[in-house]
Amino acid sequence: xxxxxxxxxxxxxxxxxxxxxxxxxxxxxxxxxxxxxxxxxxxxxxxxxxxxxxxxxxxxxxxxxxxxxxxxxxxxxxxxxxxxxxxxxxxxxxxxxxxxxxxxxxxxxxxxxxxxxxxxxxxxxxxxxxxxxxxxxxxxxxxxxxxxxxxxxxxxxxxxxxxxxxxxxxxxxxxxxxxxxxxxxxxxxxxxxxxxxxxxxxxxxxxxxxxxxxxxxxxxxxxxxxxxxxxxxxx
Amino acid sequence: xxxxxxxxxxxxxxxxxxxxxxxxxxxxxxxxxxxxxxxxxxxxxxxxxxxxxxxxxxxxxxxxxxxxxxxxxxxxxxxxxxxxxxxxxxxxxxxxxxxxxxxxxxxxxxxxxxxxxxxxxxxxxxxxxxxxxxxxxxxxxxxxxxxxxxxxxxxxxxxxxxxxxxxxxxxxxxxxxxxxxxxxxxxxxxxxxxxxxxxxxxxxxxxxxxxxxxxxxxxxxxxxxxxxxxxxxxxxxxxxxxxxxxxxxxxxxxxxxxxxxxxxxxxxxxxxxxxxxxxxxxxxxxxxxxxxxxxxxxxxxxxxxxxxxxxxxxxxxxxxxxxxxxxxxxxxxxxxxxxxxxxxxxxxxxxxxxxxxxxxxxxxxxxxxxxxxxxxxxxxxxxxxxxxxxxxxxxxxxxxxxxxxxxxxxxxxxxxxxxxxxxxxxxxxxxxxxxxxxxxxxxxxxxxxxxxxxxxxxxxxxxxxxxxxxxxxxxxxxxxxxxxxxxxxxxxxxxxxxxxxxxxxxxxxxxxxxxxxxxxxxxxxxxxxxxxxxxxxxxxxxxxxxxxxxxxxxxxxxxxxxxxxxxxxxxxxxxxxxxxxxxxxxxxxx
Numbered sequence: 030x031x032x033x034x035x036x037x038x039x040x041x042x043x044x045x046x047x048x049x050x051x052x053x054x055x056x057x058x059x060x061x062x063x064x065x066x067x068x069x070x071x072x073x074x075x076x077x078x079x080x081x082x083x084x085x086x087x088x089x090x091x092x093x094x095x096x097x098x099x100x101x102x103x104x105x106x107x108x109x110x111x112x113x114x115x116x117x118x119x120x121x122x123x124x125x126x127x128x129x130x131x132x133x134x135x136x137x138x139x140x141x142x143x144x145x146x147x148x149x150x151x152x153x154x155x156x157x158x159x160x161x162x163x164x165x166x167x168x169x170x171x172x173x174x175x176x177x178x179x180x181x182x183x184x185x186x187x188x189x190x191x192x193x194x195x196x197x198x199x200x201x202x203x204x205x206x207x208x209x210x211x212x213x214x215x216x217x218x219x220x221x222x223x224x225x226x227x228x229x230x231x232x233x234x235x236x237x238x239x240x241x242x243x244x245x246x247x248x249x250x251x252x253x254x255x256x257x258x259x260x261x262x263x264x
Numbered sequence: 265x266x267x268x269x270x271x272x273x274x275x276x277x278x279x280x281x282x283x284x285x286x287x288x289x290x291x292x293x294x295x296x297x298x299x300x301x302x303x304x305x306x307x308x309x310x311x312x313x314x315x316x317x318x319x320x321x322x323x324x325x326x327x328x329x330x331x332x333x334x335x336x337x338x339x340x341x342x343x344x345x346x347x348x349x350x351x352x353x354x355x356x357x358x359x360x361x362x363x364x365x366x367x368x369x370x371x372x373x374x375x376x377x378x379x380x381x382x383x384x385x386x387x388x389x390x391x392x393x394x395x396x397x398x399x400x401x402x403x404x405x406x407x408x409x410x411x412x413x414x415x416x417x418x419x420x421x422x423x424x425x426x427x428x429x430x431x432x433x434x435x436x437x438x439x440x441x442x443x444x445x446x447x448x449x450x451x452x453x454x455x456x457x458x459x460x461x462x463x464x465x466x467x468x469x470x471x472x473x474x475x476x477x478x479x480x481x482x483x484x485x486x487x488x489x490x491x492x493x494x495x496x497x498x499x500x501x502x503x504x505x506x507x508x509x510x511x512x513x514x515x516x517x518x519x520x521x522x523x524x525x526x527x528x529x530x531x532x533x534x535x536x537x538x539x540x541x542x543x544x545x546x547x548x549x550x551x552x553x554x555x556x557x558x559x560x561x562x563x564x565x566x567x568x569x570x571x572x573x574x575x576x577x578x579x580x581x582x583x584x585x586x587x588x589x590x591x592x593x594x595x596x597x598x599x600x601x602x603x604x605x606x607x608x609x610x611x612x613x614x615x616x617x618x619x620x621x622x623x624x625x626x627x628x629x630x631x632x633x634x635x636x637x638x639x640x641x642x643x644x645x646x647x648x649x650x651x652x653x654x655x656x657x658x659x660x661x662x663x664x665x666x667x668x669x670x671x672x673x674x675x676x677x678x679x680x681x682x683x684x685x686x687x688x689x690x691x692x693x694x695x696x697x698x699x700x701x702x703x704x705x706x707x708x709x710x711x712x713x714x715x716x717x718x719x720x721x722x723x724x725x726x727x728x729x730x731x732x733x734x735x736x737x738x739x740x741x742x743x744x745x746x747x748x749x750x751x752x753x754x755x756x757x758x759x760x761x762x763x764x765x766x767x768x769x770x771x772x773x774x775x776x777x778x779x780x781x782x783x784x785x786x787x788x789x790x791x792x793x794x795x796x797x798x799x800x801x802x803x804x805x806x807x808x809x810x811x812x813x814x815x816x817x818x819x820x821x822x823x824x825x826x827x828x829x830x831x832x833x834x835x836x837x838x839x840x841x842x843x844x845x846x847x848x849x850x851x852x853x854x
Contacts, residue, residue, distance in 0.1 A: 147418035148369030160378030
């Protein structure tokens with residue numbers, strides 16, 4: 030199998046190149062892209078990528094695989110590569126490259142921090158847990174599962190254009206996760222902070238985020254809910 | 265000094281998983297200058313992979329539940345070498361700790377009454393083993409670790425904890441008094457090496473499952489804390505005790521939560537027989553993990569395994585129905601479809617016992633203070649060093665951890681260490697400055713690695729190490745086999761010491777990190793091997809073919825492995841809880 034990898038090391042390279050590496054794959058197994066990367070690194074230890082859980086829950090190994098953002102550890106080769114083709118690995122688009130497949134995620138995290146991603150409830154907590162009905166808890170399903178892999182935000186043209194001002198799908202999904210939580214009492218404060226032309230409204234609803242989310246989440250829908258809340262909040 | 269930058273903090277926590285972030289939160293809330301050094305962005309830590317839940321007597325499922333019942337189960341689960349003062353502390357402080365997490369926003373699943381949902385897990389009982397199966401594991405679907413880790417990260421953001429993300433601690437810095445005054449750390453992004461100076465250094469570096477070829481553990485679980493402690497000359501306790509989780513996905517090693525069996529799933533052999541009924545007539549599939557793992561291996565050895573090679577068994581869930589599976593075990597459906605290519609709604613999941621958890625580690629007291637032994641063999645506190653979570657051996661898990669007790673261990677003892685350090689700092693905690701030599705000493709291995717010009721590759725040596733451990737120190741162990749393994753390890757030591765780093769660049773050099781990790785893996789592996797060979801009995805997860813019985817006369821104690829001279833000593837188990845009567849050792853059956 031031919032693997033074409035984006036290579037760039039600021040210590041030594043003037044500019045990035047796509048490097049082709051030949052890797053021998055076992056015939057009877059459908060490896061994950063991350064397993065193939067490990068085989069590449071066995072040949073050339075200078076190839077750099079992030080990885081941790083290798084089961085799709087930590088969000089370390091988001092990358093662009095044959096043109097589509099995804100997690101290397103849960104993308105099987107059979108899905109990534111059409112028959113006869115090669116595996117093409119590039120860093121997530123739209124963020125500065127640190128080295129090879131590793132991007133600088135600072136601005137992505139900054140947008141996440143901006144939405145105050147923590148429960149705000151200034152009333153004194155009870156001696157036990159705060160009660161919440163199963164129905165109210167169900168409102169958090171499809172929101173809290175985000176793994177911050179950045180596959181969605183780096184697939185979003187609005188985020189490419191305004192990564193400093195548009196929160197992006199990942200951050201907004203979490204913004205709604207707290208707006209939707211019946212235990213959170215800061216809806217007004219949260220909405221006021223989102224109420225500008227950029228933070229939410231740069232979303233054009235093209236659903237690029239939904240198309241690539243490795244956890245099957247739907248940020249566009251969450252953004253729609255925030256829009257409705259903002260409209261109500263403004264009136 | 266050595267031309268190296270020094271960063272100074274009141275407390276530095278090495279590791280950004282559940283234990284580290286709970287400790288950091290405690291200290292950040294009290295306003296101390298605290299930093300978390302973590303080799304991955306905090307939410308990428310292995311806590312994220314915990315699925316089934318956090319066990320704790322919050323009396324939601326059963327209003328009469330009692331933390332003493334949880335304590336009884338934990339002591340029994342530990343095969344009686346868990347320290348009863350520590351288990352008492354964990355089980356009694358647990359409810360408050362879990363409520364705090366809920367108040368912080370953790371999205372627990374709920375009961376109709378609006379309380380936290382609890383599911384049955386292995387080794388749980390009511391009324392000190394007399395009242396049948398309990399349901400004591402608090403869950404956020406089957407993503408409890410993810411929910412817990414993100415909630416703690418969020419709590420730390422709220423409290424402005426300083427994070428040194430993607431920094432890697434290489435070694436402890438010890439002053440002339442033997443006190444720990446910080447660590448040497450590399451900023452992975454720039455390659456800069458820094459002395460991180462601190463009045464209190466807390467290890468929360470997690471486990472080391474990567475010493476085995478087949479493990480549920482993340483690739484980052486390389487025993488960095490144990491490696492650093494051993495290199496600094498400190499002992500580790502009960503390091504021979506490794507848990508093999510009954511249900512790792514066959515071939516992939518990824519975890520399938522015990523919660524599957526808690527929700528009513530069960531294991532079958534090739535004849536479709538629910539074989540756990542034979543091995544544990546009462547608890548069946550919810551016996552202790554060591555018991556279930558051994559039963560599975562026996563089924564396989566006796567020719568009743570499944571598949572072409574008869575080398576695994578099956579976990580049956582389809583009878584639970586699609587609705588239950590979707591609401592209670594959605595993550596398992598995902599993992600099974602991805603890694604086992606089966607849909608649990610229709611067919612069983614192929615599973616096999618897989619290395620999962622390190623019960624042993626750096627011995628500590630309930631305040632998280634790391635311990636060694638003085639010349640008389642008495643406990644002695646190591647000034648400045650703390651350990652919490654999987655790297656620590658406080659010891660609440662003894663010879664076998666109960667499912668759901670690891671998340672509880674993380675948050676209870678992360679919090680306890682944070683509180684204790686807070687108190688020490690408020691009373692004025694000072695250590696003597698480290699000298700240039702002290703700091704250079706801690707940089708030795710980094711310097712050697714950076715100068716390496718020949719030698720073998722990390723991946724070759726690592727694979728060899730993992731295979732030795734897998735073949736010689738697995739679910740069942742035997743003296744001659746282990747001695748053979750120790751010989752092989754001993755031959756490997758020098759080769760690993762000469763590991764070759766061909767990429768010497770600075771920016772985000774993961775080859776360098778992997779080489780440093782390999783040395784830690786080796787330290788953990790060798791300590792495991794020597795301690796395992798030394799314990800001549802079967803207890804909990806340590807099952808020997810040549811010593812099949814538990815030997816309370818000689819081994820109702822902790823093992824202590826000392827790196828100097830590679831000596832195995834003993835340490836007393838605590839049998840003196842403060843508020844309840846001692847749980848005396850009994851025959852352990854489920």
